[in-house]
Amino acid sequence: MVKKHLEFLNRRRFLGEASCATVGSIAALSTIFNLRLAGNLAAADDTTEEDYKALVCVFLAGGNDSFNMLIPSGGEAYGDYALARGSLALSPGDLSTLSETLPDGRQLALNNSMSELLALYEGEKAAFVANVGTLVEPTTVSGILDGSAKLPLGLFSHSDQQQHWQSGLPDNRSPEAGWGGRLADCLRETNGVSGVSMNISLAGLNLFQTSAGTNVFTKNPGDVPGLADWDQPYFLSRRTAIESILDAEYRNVFEKTFVERTKGAIAAGREYGEALDAADPLASSFTTSNPISIQLEDVAKGISARDGLNKKRQTFFVMAPGWDHHSSLSGHPAMLQQLSQAINEFQNAVIEMNLEDSVTLFTASDFGRTLSANGGGSDHGWGGNQFVVGGSVNGKQVYGDYPDLGPGSSLDTGRGRLMPSTSVDEYFAELALWMGVSKSNLPMVLPNLGRFYDVTSESPPLGLMNLG
Helix, strand or coil: CHHHCCCCCCCHHHHHHHHHCCCCCCHHHHHHHHHHHHCCHHHHHCCCCCCCEEEEEEEEECCCCHHHHHHEEHHHHHHHHHHHHHHHHHCCHHHEEEEEEEECCCEEEEECCCHHHHHHCCCCCEEEEEEEEECCCCCCCCHHHHHCCCCCCCCHHHHHHHHHHHHCCCCCCCCCHHHHHHHHHHHHHHCCCCCCEEEECCCCCCCCCCCCCCCCCEECCCCCCCCCCCCCCCHHHHHHHHHHHHCCCCCCCHHHHHHHHHHHHHHHHHHHHHHHCCCCCCCCCCCCCCHHHHHCCCCCCCCCCCCCCCCEEEEEEEECCCCCCCCECCHHHHHHHHHHHHHHHHHCCCEEEEEECCCCCCCEECCCEEEEEEEEEEEECCCCCEEEEECCCCCEEEEECCCCCCCCCCCCCCCCCCCEEHHHHHHHHHHHHHHHCCCCHHHHHCCHHHHHHCCCCCCCCCCCCEEE
């Protein structure tokens, strides 16, 4: 009955927002209660009164060919790269060399379509994480070949690997939460009272930000979430009727849950809109023809509304599709240019808000790709290169081990599918620590981390972030 009277809702915009309502399920309450009993929530993860931090995930869906993004420059290393990539290899004229060398003396270069990211790197505001990917446990190629190694489920599958990157559980095909959702559970008491989740998505519901105790506030770029025509004067009579339905008491658990979530979503949408209206408008410009820029502009606005939303911690999720270049890499440089441009525009907005040290953006993707050609493009791979941008990044560095790309590489599992030398757990642990999660609580956020990093160690997992 309730559902029938709410058919005027824009389902795509609103029912997604309904997930931002206060959690009322027994399972969620039980999870939070158990976490509290275990001492795993915010008591150990406190922050100062003035402290604010936001984590922005830009997910490159499809599997970015990142060995044509971060590339050996010159000498034998470039020769090995050119031999391995064959027709896919970029010429030296397509590369912009990084000023810093690797510890072994090799020089790396960035695809020269990413001039903005290069400037951020040289300005010590960006860093790369080399050959990172999903791993169940420390693994060797020999263990893969003899069948003794435990491998991520669905290793070269888009859906499985996207799930593993977002959940941090590579040996589980049915995870109930993502590591960003568990991070939010851990930090939930850092934020004030609000109907809007600390986890905001510009790309619909996602596993990364989901958990039993934390919902995802989803919105379309450029829109304020809400009900169609709800606040229009001509809709008042229907609004009054619908409110009477929502205020009624229901015994049926499904009707009751639907009503509670609908009311919560209405309130959250209104709260978000009011917080945006109260925030200082941004002068920074974003390219309206760039789909990544459009999403990141909304992220910037969400950050500007932090005070109105009573937030000291926020996460944002942005999806950039189209990176599955099977048939051709000809469009790859243009996509990298869009990505670089959008991130630079976002960084300018962050600087305008005087939050350069308080906002960190990081990339993730399904997997790297094969070094060998697959027709005119490349096939699904494993390890790949990612980057992180922000004032708290220990920039102008390449973290992890950039692999040998030549024939017979010790990491090559076949066709240039490189086994990761750094696990996603180590990568994400740095970001969780920066957000304020204590080392003792890291296993709650990243349950697989203990196979790669000892949380009692005085050293950080990678040294990527300024954790001072």
